[in-house]
Amino acid sequence: MSDTHSTGPFIAAIDQGTTSSRCIVFDQDGRIVSVDQKEHEQILPKPGWVEHDAAEIWTNVQLVVSGALDKAGITRSDVRALGITNQRETTLLWDKATGQPVHNALVWQDTRTDALCRELGRNVGQDRFRRETGLPLASYFAGPKIRWLLDNVDGLRERAERGELLFGTMDSWVIWNLTGGVDGGVHVTDVTNASRTMLMNLQTMEWDPKICASMGVPMEVLPEIRSSAEVYGEARGELAGVPVASALGDQQAALFGQTCYSPGEAKSTYGTGTFLLMNTGEEAVNSYNGLLTTVGYRIGNQKPVYALEGSIAVTGSLVQWMRDQMGLINSAAEIETLASSVEDNGGAYFVPAFSGLFAPYWRSDARGVIAGLTRYVTKAHLARAVLEATAWQTREIVDAMQKDSRVELSSVRVDGGMTSNNLLMQTISDFLDAPVVRPLVAETTCLGAAYAAGLAVGFWPDTDALRANWKRAAEWTPRLDVETREREYNNWLKAVQRTMGWIEEEN
Numbered sequence: 001m002s003d004t005h006s007t008g009p010f011i012a013a014i015d016q017g018t019t020s021s022r023c024i025v026f027d028q029d030g031r032i033v034s035v036d037q038k039e040h041e042q043i044l045p046k047p048g049w050v051e052h053d054a055a056e057i058w059t060n061v062q063l064v065v066s067g068a069l070d071k072a073g074i075t076r077s078d079v080r081a082l083g084i085t086n087q088r089e090t091t092l093l094w095d096k097a098t099g100q101p102v103h104n105a106l107v108w109q110d111t112r113t114d115a116l117c118r119e120l121g122r123n124v125g126q127d128r129f130r131r132e133t134g135l136p137l138a139s140y141f142a143g144p145k146i147r148w149l150l151d152n153v154d155g156l157r158e159r160a161e162r163g164e165l166l167f168g169t170m171d172s173w174v175i176w177n178l179t180g181g182v183d184g185g186v187h188v189t190d191v192t193n194a195s196r197t198m199l200m201n202l203q204t205m206e207w208d209p210k211i212c213a214s215m216g217v218p219m220e221v222l223p224e225i226r227s228s229a230e231v232y233g234e235a236r237g238e239l240a241g242v243p244v245a246s247a248l249g250d251q252q253a254a255l256f257g258q259t260c261y262s263p264g265e266a267k268s269t270y271g272t273g274t275f276l277l278m279n280t281g282e283e284a285v286n287s288y289n290g291l292l293t294t295v296g297y298r299i300g301n302q303k304p305v306y307a308l309e310g311s312i313a314v315t316g317s318l319v320q321w322m323r324d325q326m327g328l329i330n331s332a333a334e335i336e337t338l339a340s341s342v343e344d345n346g347g348a349y350f351v352p353a354f355s356g357l358f359a360p361y362w363r364s365d366a367r368g369v370i371a372g373l374t375r376y377v378t379k380a381h382l383a384r385a386v387l388e389a390t391a392w393q394t395r396e397i398v399d400a401m402q403k404d405s406r407v408e409l410s411s412v413r414v415d416g417g418m419t420s421n422n423l424l425m426q427t428i429s430d431f432l433d434a435p436v437v438r439p440l441v442a443e444t445t446c447l448g449a450a451y452a453a454g455l456a457v458g459f460w461p462d463t464d465a466l467r468a469n470w471k472r473a474a475e476w477t478p479r480l481d482v483e484t485r486e487r488e489y490n491n492w493l494k495a496v497q498r499t500m501g502w503i504e505e506e507n
Contacts, residue, residue: 009028009078010026011454012450013085014084016084016086017250018090020039020060022037028459034071036064040053050107058177061174062237066238076235080243081453081456086249086250089196092172093150093156094166111139113139116144117144126138129211133201136362137198142199147216171193172193188247189226190225191225191226192249196249202293202295207219228248229455230246231243232245243453246455247449252297252307254445255307255448256449257446257447260277262279262410263280264409265278276309276394277296278401278409282305288403288404290359291397310359310360312394314355321354333421336387341380342384346374346378347372347376348373349491349495350370351498354368359397365501366500412432412436413437414437415438422474435475437476451466
């Protein structure tokens with residue numbers, strides 16, 4: 001698989017993702033030695049409901065670990081530590097005695113807790129638990145999902161209160177099984193995953209008894225909260241004796257793998273949607289501009305490092321829409337060629353509010369618009385407007401981050417599928433007026449989990465060694481003059497206003 005003839009030792013990382021599970025083996029230089037990957041079923045019982053079979057996922061995790069070791073031609077004795085990264089917020093309850101899930105996992109995308117979240121908001125609304133948790137009441141987070149399972153699956157609440165059930169996000173499920181399951185499995189989570197439940201207090205880094213009571217979640221089911229880089233226990237089975245030494249939610253793992261260890265350093269992952277996280281240092285910054293306050297990472301017994309997070313609903317999926325629904329391009333890569341055939345957007349702006357606007361607006365009544373159309377506009381101009389939409393949405397989140405944190409953005413490190421589009425990367429740099437940097441190893445999520453596990457066992461001495469390891473593949477610097485940038489941004493903001501209030505409140 002790899003052209004590096006590294007003799008080891010190695011670090012392995014498991015990435016338990018939304019559509020598949022992977023295992024990647026890394027060498028001392030942070031280079032990929034082997035990869036194995038396996039998809040799992042997406043279970044869609046009703047509109048808006050998304051579930052996974054956690055037993056299938058655990059089987060797949062074991063298969064990809066074996067596969068990655070085989071492909072690398074190594075055995076467990078060559079592996080110094082194992083790190084875990086995972087799809088965040090996906091919620092599971094399982095039986096402590098049998099190790100069997102009591103229901104399918106409720107996936108982060110699942111919206112069945114919408115009504116419950118409104119009810120929990122009572123007269124306070126979305127921000128009821130925001131000061132303590134950094135999060136608005138939304139169906140996205142794990143706490144309300146636990147409550148839904150306890151309320152809607154027969155007998156679960158009683159079993160939970162008797163201490164027979166365990167809750168976990170996917171990191172906890174994988175670690176519990178890796179370390180022995182019913183036979184001594186360790187029931188832990190890390191601060192980054194715990195910060196996405198809405199049950200952890202950001203100041204104390206402990207479960208908040210008041211919030212657990214308000215949300216109707218018995219504390220008996222909760223795992224112990226640990227740091228993101230420490231030895232939780234030793235693996236059994238294929239990796240017997242290997243320390244399980246890190247856990248990070250996927251977006252935080254990417255922040256760590258991009259070595260964003262100083263305040264103001266940020267990473268942006270460009271996929272179907274986009275996640276932007278900025279390190280804010282040892283201070284949890286409250287957001288007044290529609291962002292989430294979250295834990296970035298915590299190494300051993302050092303102080304936790306916080307981050308601000310902004311999400312954009314539609315970025316890569318707009319390019320797919322141009323291809324599949326509009327038929328204006330035949331492949332995603334073609335959009336760059338088409339957009340490069342014109343000098344500018346021809347006066348057109350495309351705001352893809354297909355399911356409302358995410359950060360910093362959070363307007364579910366908005367719908368997509370193309371504004372500024374004249375007869376002059378061609379499909380090439382629209383292609384350009386599509387790429388600019390991703391860049392302007394990035395700019396809006398960065399502006400919100402700078403307002404909230406009063407920290408100046410130094411540069412943005414990028415990863416994800418859309419980073420192969422050079423025109424897009426240049427446009428983002430132009431619109432942000434900041435450098436955009438793409439690393440050599442694109443698998444930053446797995447790399448982050450590997451880095452954290454390696455730190456925990458002394459495979460790498462400190463974060464400075466990891467910074468030295470991180471190699472840039474490409475960098476884009478701003479080329480746009482201030483007047484043009486500000487005029488264009490103003491036009492974009494006018495187009496955003498045109499999307500709002502399209503859906504009438506239907507009660």
